[in-house]
Amino acid sequence: MTTPLSTPSQRVTITVRDGVADVRMNRPGKRNALDPAMFEALVSAGEELRTEPGLRVVVLSGEGPDFCAGLDFTAFEAMRNGERLSSSARLRPTDGPAQATGQRAAYVWAELPVPVIAAVHGNALGGGLQIALGADIRIIAPDARLSVRELAWGLVPDMTGSQVLPELVGRDVAKELTFTARIFDGEEAGRIGLATRLDPDPRSAALGMAREIAAHNPHAVRAAKRLLDLAGRTDPAAGFAQEQVEIGRLIGSANQAEAVAARFEKREPRFSDV
Incomplete structure (x- = not known):
């Protein structure tokens, strides 16, 4: 579209x-x-x-x-x-x-x-x-x-x-x-x-x-941008802690499950932007 x-x-x-x-x-x-x-x-x-x-x-x-x-x-x-x-x-x-x-x-x-x-x-x-x-x-x-x-x-x-x-x-x-x-x-x-x-x-x-x-999980892409924008701009402990926050939100989410399913089924993933 x-x-x-x-x-x-x-x-x-x-x-x-x-x-x-x-x-x-x-x-x-x-x-x-x-x-x-x-x-x-x-x-x-x-x-x-x-x-x-x-x-x-x-x-x-x-x-x-x-x-x-x-x-x-x-x-x-x-x-x-x-x-x-x-x-x-x-x-x-x-x-x-x-x-x-x-x-x-x-x-x-x-x-x-x-x-x-x-x-x-x-x-x-x-x-x-x-x-x-x-x-x-x-x-x-x-x-x-x-x-x-x-x-x-x-x-x-x-x-x-x-x-x-x-x-x-x-x-x-x-x-x-x-x-x-x-x-x-x-x-x-x-x-x-x-x-x-x-x-x-x-x-x-x-x-x-x-x-x-x-073509990637849009929630993971946004999370990656947030993390990479922290690098060198905050102390390591805060950056490492934020990694765990972001990964915790992603693991088991609908889009993450779809990424895994699409890989195993050898097809294009269908992600939600919501």
Whole structure:
């Protein structure tokens, strides 16, 4: 079943098919640059998907030649006068850790209970890269152009990237990329651990991976994301205890029994999302 969903101004399109949401930034003529309407659409898309029935995986990509080239040039012009255009985005209040508009546009993907795969091609610069960092997995084209670009504009990464990037590539590499603001390609992103996988057609690869994940017990997938997001962010005793909580919920559950039955009967499992 295919379900199209809407977001403000159609800057982001969402199509859900068989539990996989295909989410695309939809401003190709402007390289999917971030303006207030795009910020609104990204946050709205993530919040809408949080309550989408039967959702199992999300694939996030950009229409046209780029993933997202970063802030719209009008934002930089406004900054010369001390204005911050992102603050004009109309968003509902949130009690989550990310409060600023740009932070919410990136972190809303980390907050989803299901895996999020970013498919990155073309330019992913500045804020565009930070949005990709909000995903659980990044499949990147070898010739993609990436950059922690903010210092080139006299700024710092402020869309959660300063906190997320060191966890992926190490503190020293994160500092080098940030201090230099240099552009690097997908091949280097793979070497330093920013790319989970390289593929010349990242969207197709991401959708294929999403279908593979969606074929597993959705309750187990969500539990696995919760556990892995704890790793390194809590003390070992708390993490080990949470493992036992999650496994206790799964053993003997209807979906776990179905996973075992399907294996023994050599057939596709029929899982419930309830």
